[in-house]
Amino acid sequence: MRFLGKISLFVVLLIFPVALSASESAWCPKIAWSQGLKGFGHDGQDGDDGRDGRDGRSGENQTIFADGNEVDLDLSGSEGEDGEDGEDGNSAYYCRQPRRSDRNVSGADGGDGGDGGDGGDGGDGGFLTVYYTNIEDLKKIYIRSQGGRGGRGGRGGRGSRGCRCQKRDWDIKKCSGTPGSPEYRCKTREYRCSNGSNGSSGWDGEDGATGRRGHLSLINRAEPVSPEKPTVTVAIRELQEGEFLLSKNIWQVLRGASTLLAPGSVIASKYREFIEQIFRSVRVVWQESRPLSDFDGSERVTIALQKNKQVTIDFPEEIWVEATELPLEGDTTDLVISHAIRQSEVTKLALAGVAEYGENLNLSLVDLARKSDALQTEFLIKYRSTSPGDRSRRRRNYQTRYEGKVPAELISYRHNRFSLNLGKLPIDSKYLIPGVGVDIELIAVRSLGDRSTEQKINWLGNIKRRTPIAEPQSHNIEGSSNL
Incomplete structure (x- = not known):
């Protein structure tokens, strides 16, 4: 039944337009057509921004001797110049709308107004230095040392008008096929016109700041x-x-x-x-x-x-x-x-090796720049290791056994060489035995006076049973400044 229903609908659709094609107006649906957009007119030019006002001049600095005579001084700063107004934008032009266009059309936009220029800052008042021997003589000095007024910001220019539509919408009918034949079809499409946008007004400029008042300096002596x-x-x-x-x-x-x-x-x-x-x-x-x-x-x-x-x-x-x-x-x-x-000489510590095991496990460093006698040095360490018997040496199998400062009593120094007794750190002895994989991150903090920097030294290897200095499987040395 569902299949027969589909066949019936198909037959109706085939027959229905043929029955209506005898009348030209019987099959002319009106369609709002939006494909494509055609502009008309030219955008208006934006207005130029206004020029900023010049700052006012500061008042003159003067030095005088107070001798009891009246003195009248004007050391005020001058006013800042006003900012210029922004120019108005130009209106869109050649705004002739196409007649009966087969596309939607849109008018050109108006130009934006230019921004107003900022007002110039007022000049500062001048400084006055007065030598005197009698403080009462200062009462004879009248001074005006005020800051100049800031200039006013210019006004933003006005935006101008975009192109306007003479006709907002219209219909165009298009037919295909031979009139009277079953293939003859007509469609009426509706097109629209949209006005161009008006330009935006420019921003007003900011007013300039008022200048500061001048300052007085007094010197109680006769000689300069x-x-x-x-x-x-x-x-x-x-x-x-x-x-x-x-x-x-x-x-x-x-x-x-x-x-x-x-x-x-x-x-x-x-x-x-x-x-x-x-x-x-x-x-x-x-x-x-x-x-x-x-x-x-x-x-x-x-x-x-x-x-x-x-x-x-x-x-x-x-x-x-x-x-x-x-x-x-x-x-x-x-x-x-x-x-x-030199700062570059501060981070010249080099790894000499890791030796011994157990409580005698030690790490040695040498200062290639030979400047350690003058520097203060502290060490921070992160000691990570595998479990005893773990031969996989995967990084995820290393666990932190100690992290913190190396106590000063575990550090020995002689002739630009440091030795750190790692075996005396609070680390379980089972992580200090031969065969255990160790990942050491050492940070040397070096300082002189108020200057300080850090150097990072890494070592990755296995604790050896023999006592000579162990050859590390990998190590990395880098420095970073924390001035």
């Missing part, structure tokens, strides 16, 4: 203070060419600057008052065995005098230094350089 020289930078190889004379001004920071000046004065509340000028004559004493001539001329150091009167020396990051300051009589200071080691 000589310019300070708190730092000097030289090549390392020039450190022993003589003494370096440094000076630094010491100031006390206070609040309430405007209360010291004429009423109505505009200046930052924070001000500073001169205390003294300190001096140091610095000599560098080079005690490192490597001569200064070994350093490249481009490698430079900075010697600085701090406000606590201490002297510091700053080397490049790749050079580790042990320096000691030795104050002498008067204003002279010696900077003693005991060690100067």
Whole structure:
């Protein structure tokens, strides 16, 4: 019955259109047609962005002597320039919609507006330095040292109009075959037009920041203070060419600057008052065995005098230094350089071997750079092993037996050679016997002063019964810096 039903439906479908084909309008379904899209018109051009405003000029810095005469100063910063407005986008053009197109059509888009330019920042107020001997003379000084107003941000340009449709939809009838014949068919397809999008408006620019007020510096003395020289930078190889004379001004920071000046004065509340000028004559004493001539001329150091009167020396990051300051009589200071080691020399530990077994199991390292006398060295270890009698040596069969720091009492050092007594670690003795597979990950933490780095050393092999140094089956050495 299901098969007969299908045959009946097929027969009906064959007969039904033939019966209706006698009338042209009897078989003309309307179909919304969306295949293909045709544009018309040209997109409008986007507007240009507005130019940012220029920053205002900072006020002039001035130094004056307060002698009781009235002084009127304007050290204000100038205003920032306004940002330019963004240009409006251009409208789409040549917006002539095709007539009775056999495809859907869409109008061109309007141009976007340009962004407004940012306003320039206002200039900062100028700094005023006043020498005085009578604090009441400061009341005769009227100053305006305010920051300039920031410029206004430009407005974003407006987006422009896209092409518009003159006719939003239309029908086109298409027929095939000979009229009156069974093959004659007609279809009416519906097409649509969509307007082009209007352009987006540009973003408004940001307003510029207001400039900061100027600051006041007071010096209670009649004679000018000589310019300070708190730092000097030289090549390392020039450190022993003589003494370096440094000076630094010491100031006390206070609040309430405007209360010291004429009423109505505009200046930052924070001000500073001169205390003294300190001096140091610095000599560098080079005690490192490597001569200064070994350093490249481009490698430079900075010697600085701090406000606590201490002297510091700053080397490049790749050079580790042990320096000691030795104050002498008067204003002279010696900077003693005991060690100067390149960072690349710090990670030159090499595996010498693994020997013995049981509580005598030890691992030996040698410092190829021969710099260990100057460095502090600690060791972290992860000791993994197989079970006794396990000959598979698969990595998954290795289990952690100890992980942590190697105690200092288990480390011996002599002539740039380290020996670590692994047999005295809290490890079950059955994992220290000959034939056991061992995977050791050792991390050497090396430091000098405030510099520190790590070097990783790996060893994979079997514990041997014989006492000579065992030949490792594999080992890997790598360094990583943690400055």
